[in-house]
Each structure stands twice: as structure tokens, then as C-alpha cells.
Amino acid sequence: xxxxxxxxxxxxxxxxxxxxxxxxxxxxxxxxxxxxxxxxxxxxxxxxxxxxxxxxxxxxxxxxxxxxxxxxxxxxxxxxxxxxxxxxxxxxxxxxxxxxxxxxxxxxxxxxxxxxxxxxxxxxxxxxxxxxxxxxxxxxxxxxxxxxxxxxxxxxxxxxxxxxxxxxxxxxxxxxxxxxxxxxxxxxxxxxxxxxxxxxxxxxxxxxxxxxxxxxxxxxxxxxxxxxxxxxxxxxxxxxxxxxxxxxxxxxxxxxxxxxxxxxxxxxxxxxxxxxxxxxxxxxxxxxxxxxxxxxxxxxxxxxxxxxxxxxxxxxxxxxxxxxxxxxxxxxxxxxxxxxxxxxxxxxxxxxxxxxxxxxxxxxxxxxxxxxxxxxxxxxxxxxxxxxxxxxxxxxxxxxxxxxxxxx
Amino acid sequence: xxxxxxxxxxxxxxxxxxxxxxxxxxxxxxxxxxxxxxxxxxxxxxxxxxxxxxxxxxxxxxxxxxxxxxxxxxxxxxxxxxxxxxxxxxxxxxxxxxxxxxxxxxxxxxxxxxxxxxxxxxxxxxxxxxxxxxxxxxxxxxxxxxxxxxxxxxxxxxxxxxxxxxxxxxxxxxxxxxxxxxxxxxxxxxxxxxxxxxxxxxxxxxxxxxxxxxxxxxxxxxxxxxxxxxxxxxxxxxxxxxxxxxxxxxxxxxxxxxxxxxxxxxxxxxxxxxxxxxxxxxxxxxxxxxxxxxxxxxxxxxxxxxxxxxxxxxxxxxxxxxxxxxxxxxxxxxxxxxxxxxxxxxxxxxxxxxxxxxxxxxxxxxxxxxxxxxxxxxxxxxxxxxxxxxxxxxxxxxxxxxxxxxxx
Numbered sequence: 001x002x003x004x005x006x007x008x009x010x011x012x013x014x015x016x017x018x019x020x021x022x023x024x025x026x027x028x029x030x031x032x033x034x035x036x037x038x039x040x041x042x043x044x045x046x047x048x049x050x051x052x053x054x055x056x057x058x059x060x061x062x063x064x065x066x067x068x069x070x071x072x073x074x075x076x077x078x079x080x081x082x083x084x085x086x087x088x089x090x091x092x093x094x095x096x097x098x099x100x101x102x103x104x105x106x107x108x109x110x111x112x113x114x115x116x117x118x119x120x121x122x123x124x125x126x127x128x129x130x131x132x133x134x135x136x137x138x139x140x141x142x143x144x145x146x147x148x149x150x151x152x153x154x155x156x157x158x159x160x161x162x163x164x165x166x167x168x169x170x171x172x173x174x175x176x177x178x179x180x181x182x183x184x185x186x187x188x189x190x191x192x193x194x195x196x197x198x199x200x201x202x203x204x205x206x207x208x209x210x211x212x213x214x215x216x217x218x219x220x221x222x223x224x225x226x227x228x229x230x231x232x233x234x235x236x237x238x239x240x241x242x243x244x245x246x247x248x249x250x251x252x253x254x255x256x257x258x259x260x261x262x263x264x265x266x267x268x269x270x271x272x273x274x275x276x277x278x279x280x281x282x283x284x285x286x287x288x289x290x291x292x293x294x295x296x297x298x299x300x301x302x303x304x305x306x307x308x309x310x311x312x313x314x315x316x317x318x319x320x321x322x323x324x325x326x327x328x329x330x331x332x333x334x335x336x337x338x339x340x341x342x343x344x345x346x347x348x349x350x351x352x353x354x355x356x357x358x359x360x361x362x363x364x365x366x367x368x369x370x371x372x373x374x375x376x377x378x379x380x381x382x383x384x385x386x387x388x389x390x391x392x393x394x395x396x397x398x399x400x401x402x403x404x405x406x407x408x
Numbered sequence: 409x410x411x412x413x414x415x416x417x418x419x420x421x422x423x424x425x426x427x428x429x430x431x432x433x434x435x436x437x438x439x440x441x442x443x444x445x446x447x448x449x450x451x452x453x454x455x456x457x458x459x460x461x462x463x464x465x466x467x468x469x470x471x472x473x474x475x476x477x478x479x480x481x482x483x484x485x486x487x488x489x490x491x492x493x494x495x496x497x498x499x500x501x502x503x504x505x506x507x508x509x510x511x512x513x514x515x516x517x518x519x520x521x522x523x524x525x526x527x528x529x530x531x532x533x534x535x536x537x538x539x540x541x542x543x544x545x546x547x548x549x550x551x552x553x554x555x556x557x558x559x560x561x562x563x564x565x566x567x568x569x570x571x572x573x574x575x576x577x578x579x580x581x582x583x584x585x586x587x588x589x590x591x592x593x594x595x596x597x598x599x600x601x602x603x604x605x606x607x608x609x610x611x612x613x614x615x616x617x618x619x620x621x622x623x624x625x626x627x628x629x630x631x632x633x634x635x636x637x638x639x640x641x642x643x644x645x646x647x648x649x650x651x652x653x654x655x656x657x658x659x660x661x662x663x664x665x666x667x668x669x670x671x672x673x674x675x676x677x678x679x680x681x682x683x684x685x686x687x688x689x690x691x692x693x694x695x696x697x698x699x700x701x702x703x704x705x706x707x708x709x710x711x712x713x714x715x716x717x718x719x720x721x722x723x724x725x726x727x728x729x730x731x732x733x734x735x736x737x738x739x740x741x742x743x744x745x746x747x748x749x750x751x752x753x754x755x756x757x758x759x760x761x762x763x764x765x766x767x768x769x770x771x772x773x774x775x776x777x778x779x780x781x782x783x784x785x786x787x788x789x790x791x792x793x794x795x796x797x798x799x800x801x802x803x804x805x806x807x808x809x810x811x812x813x814x815x816x
Binding site for chain 2: 016019020050053054056057058059061062064065066068069071072075076078079080082083084086087093094096098099143144145
């Protein structure tokens, strides 16, 4: 007998029929003798409907009241799923965030979980109940309703699994696992049976939207065994997210991530002196623009340097404008930009013990005539920025070069 | 400066535009220096939508989960109205039933209020906030969400007014007050400036659906000054529901109520012996059929009697069937019924000190050739059952005979 936390997203509970399907899946796990906690999101579309109502009333909706409003979405789902479980003859009980007591700080609309009181849940589980918990929401110490922000239901699932010391936290979604890369680009892309937390974090931050990055961090921190599965398939093991030390041998490369939303801004010929990076990026940060990659090279003459960074494409025009305005005070020769770029990344913990990965990557791209504009590396990742028109080609040739269609 | 509790029903908050209208009305009271607590229902249609979802999942929805589900309706409204008030520059804060702490018993879907913790509300009111409270809902001592049943938002308003010792509880609805009778039948019907609690209770129980009867009882018990007003009119004093001892002089008759939903069952020639009433009504009560009027007359021969009672028209066939089946064991000569009847009632506390009201009523009806089938009286009410085809005529001639179109 195991204690399993299952999380179902909005699409998986989008209609009463789908809610019944979820109940059937839960019943199968109960029939195997497991204790089950189910965390659910709002029915798909519901959160947006509620936000639409709010925006029809207040141009910039009050965050506290926004949380009171959108928290109703998950509350509807927990009641309906509990009913569906009872209709199948199971004992079930719903919990709002406040009823579990998922204590958060009071940063409305983006609260962080401080603690979870798991006592009531455990008592009900031991009495044979399926506990159905509203994801995405909690309560602050003054009793105000809070929400964890978009995708926060994943975090609720992982946090509950940590608090209950669950054997596994299963995240059900509309994909059946984590792939070596996007199968829409590389049909040979292979579903990974396992991936390490560090790799998953890199994949998530690089644009693979299977799991919310905060929930992965949380799972890593509290050593929660996390599995991604499809809620639309009867069977399937999904992808297990493992701790590096548990794995016998890691593949060198686990996957290829990419991000189409990048744009780059280059500042040419700035004086090579202390404080220049801050002079360039300070005004960008003040405008609340997130910067991704940052590259600085010593210039040819030894007294000036070139500085390049990437931002989200939506903020490209704004960032470029800020730098052009600051060009004089920075003392730059030229400011230019390009929003027709893309970032492609190799991710794999095996890189730590294998040299030559970067050069293999560069060689593969060179053989196709793909010019590399920027390079950035971490311990388990190599990212390159290339012209966006080469995205699909680059991903395909790298997938083949590193033999990702076959399990290591 | 007064402390006012205002309650708005589902129609009054049915759209974002109407919610903004409610905010404007609240703002006018705030501008006059009053403290305001607003109690709201779910947006019209929302509760039925939620019940529909539940019935799509569980044939007989679990009461606890039903309350978790439908309580979201009011939670949506409190958030939206608070936003609308803030958008007008007011300070506002929403409260669910649990957040106020409206403590109820655990009779899910029809809970009763046990106590209200008014401290937080009072602190916020003193700090200049409009407190926006979800009607219809509470929480039991174990933290389960409960609801008070349909129309329970009126009860929430009155209970809050009692707990806060409010100067007035205003119930906003889609009519602008209590009338001497239904203006659709008697165009001269007059809006009452005041009506006593006892009269209001009789009017409500007789089918005038302005206020939920439980909230009127509650207001009477806790001496809450209650006023019924229209949420669709800018001005207007509505109808104030008074305590008899406060009124200088009461009119003899305040209004004429009627109920189209009655049907009667008559049991003829039953032995006139102790226990016969129970023998007849016991099986009816066991079938969960509510009985309204009961009349028993001594028969002509002194050994048998005739027994008549009325039930809701929906349950007429069932009640008649039960009595026909029991006819032999009761020892009745005949069981018959009629569902083409209506009940018309005169209501007025002045009856207590004025004799001759009943005979005036009977004379008026006789003059029109309207036969009276049953009569039932209380201290402040005379009800007659007549053929339903005479309903409009009877109400019109009685309204005129008792001079109700003119204020007393």
C-alpha cells in the first residue's frame, strides 16, 4: 500500500464527463489498496471567465479580491470530483486550501506556501477517504484567501506530497511524459522514462512547458518522487523525475529544448571599464524587463567591448528603445537588435563527466551551415542562439547526432 | 451616522453592470456618513448552473459537497462587488461566511445560524471599510462549509444586523415594497409604508413572496428594523416592517394575500371518536405531505363527522390516493377532492380590537355570489377557500370593501 498524490489540470477536469473519468482512475488506484490524495485545478476556461468578470468591473483588479474570486474555480472542481467518487461508491471528502490549512504568505495572486497542516488529511485517509484538495490556493495567517499564481496547482500537489511524505506525486496532464524534444519537430523524439530534477529544471526554464518550474524546484528540495503522466491514456508509466544519485547511469544528453520567444539587443563599442554592465542593464531592469542570456566580449582594441543580451520578444521594442535612449550616456558606438532569433539548448547531467559535448554540438551545426550568434553554458546545459529560420533543422540534426531516438 | 445592513438578491447583482449600480447605491449611503455592511446572493442563474453540474455527476448530490459547490456563487459576487466599490474610490473588503465566522449547525443545505462573530466586521467598519459579506453561507464548528437553503441570504442580512445591532436592515429586491395585495390583480393596490412583523409573517406564509419567512421570524425575534426596497429605483422608502408596540395606530386590515396552489381533500362520514384526526392525517404526514388548513365539523347525525384539509396542488393526487386507500380502515363513507380551489386571506393586527371583520368579509363575498367552502381564522387573519375561478373577483371586491386603496 502506497500513499499517492495525484494532480489533474484544468483540461483533465474540463467537463463533467472528464471529471467522471478522473474518478474512475482514482478508483483503480484505491482498488489496488493505495491511499489517494487528489489535487485539482479549475475546470478549463473557468479561471479566464472569472478574470474576465473582474476586468469588466475594475481596470486593475484588487489582488486580494482577485484571489477570493478565482479561488472559487478550484472549489467547484473539488465538490464535483468528490461527488463523482461517491457516485462510484467510494468515500470522498473535499478540502479548500483554507480547510487543509495550506498556510501561505499574503502576496495575493502569487503567494508562497509556508506550511501545510496535514493532520486532517491523514486522519481522513486512514479512515478510507479519498481526499480531494483544491490546488492553487491557500490562506494567510489572518484567514485571507490567497492563490499561488498560474500553474500553482502543480505546486500544491508537490507540497502536499512532501507534507504527507507521499510515495509518489503524479502530475496528470495532456501530454504523456517528457520527450527528448518536441515531437512536432522531430517525429523520432522519444519519451524519457526518467529525467533528473536538474535536467527538468533546465528543460522547464528553456521553454518545455510540461511542469511548472516552481513545483519542480519544490519537489527537488523536498525529495518528492514526481511523475508526469497523461490523463487521457488508460495505461502508461509517464516520465519519472529522479534524483541524480538514484540513477545507475545517466545518459549524456537527455533532451533538446528550444525557445522561440527570444530577441537580442547588442551594444557595440562601449568603454571596457568597471560598472559598464550595470550601466547597460540597470535601466532595463528598472523597466521590469527580464534578461535571459548575457554575453560580453573584450573588443579587438582592448579599450572597448561589445555587450549582447536576450529578452522576451514581447519586450524587445521596449528594451531596444531604452538602450538607444541611453546610448549617449553609456558612451556606446552603436545599439542594434534582432528579434528573428531562437535559442536551442542541449540538456544533460552526463555533460558533467563527458567532455567534448560542446564541440560536437558546434560541429553538427557548422556542417549544416548554421551560424552560432551567442553561446551560453551551465554545468548541464549548452545553449546557442541562432537565426530562427534554422530552428527545426538544428533540433533535428542535434537529435540525430546525439542519438536521442534510442535510449542510452 | 447609522450602521446599515443592505442585502441584494441575485437579480440585483445579476450582471457586472448591475453590480456597479449596487456599488453606486452603497456609495451614496457612505457619502451620507453611514457605515454599511452589504450582504449579497449569487448572480442570478449561477446557483442553478452549479446545481445542474452536480446533477450531471451524482443523481442525488452529497449535501456536504453541494454546499462546497454552491457557496462559490456568493463568493464570486462578494469579490466583484468589492472591486466595484474600490473602483469608485471606496475602501471595501469581502468576507465569506467562514471568514466572518457565521457559525451554523451542520445540517448541510439547510443549516441554521448559531452565532456570528462580529468583531472583525466592526473593526473594518470603524476603519472606514464597506464590509461585503457572502449571504446564504456559514461554517460549522469543524470548518465545513454550510448553506442556509434557498433565500438564506435574507436570513444572513437580518442575522448580521442583529449581531451588529444595526440601525436598519434593508432588503433590496425587484419589488419596491409590500403591497395591500398583488397589483397585477388590483391596480389600485397600495404600497404599505409600514406593516407589522406578525402581518408580514402571515402575508409570507400565505404566498406573498417578498421576504423569506425565516428572515422575518429572525428579525422579529431580535428586534431588527427591517425594510424592503427596490434595487432598481433610485429613491423610495419601501416598506418598513415594524413592531406593533411602536406603531401609533394600526389599520384594521393591512393586506389581502392569496394562494393559488391549494387543493382540498374531504373525508365524509367518519366515526366521530377520539383519534380520528390522527387516523386520517397520520398516513399523509408519513408521506411527507404538508397540510395547510384543517377543518372538522360535527355531522348532522351526531355520530359521524366530515373532515377536510388542504395540501399543495403538486401533492393533491398523492394525498387523495393515500386517503382512498385508507378509506376502509378509517371507516369513512366517502373520500373526495378538489384542486380547483384558491385561498384568500385578510391580514391585519387591527382585527384583534375590531369585531365584525369576518362577517363583513363573508357579506362582501356573498354579494358577489361567491360560495365559501372553508373558513380558517387566527388572531390577525381570516382565510377562506373558494372556487379558483372567483380569485380575482374576490380580491378586488375585498380590497374595495375594506378601503385598502386609501391609507388608513
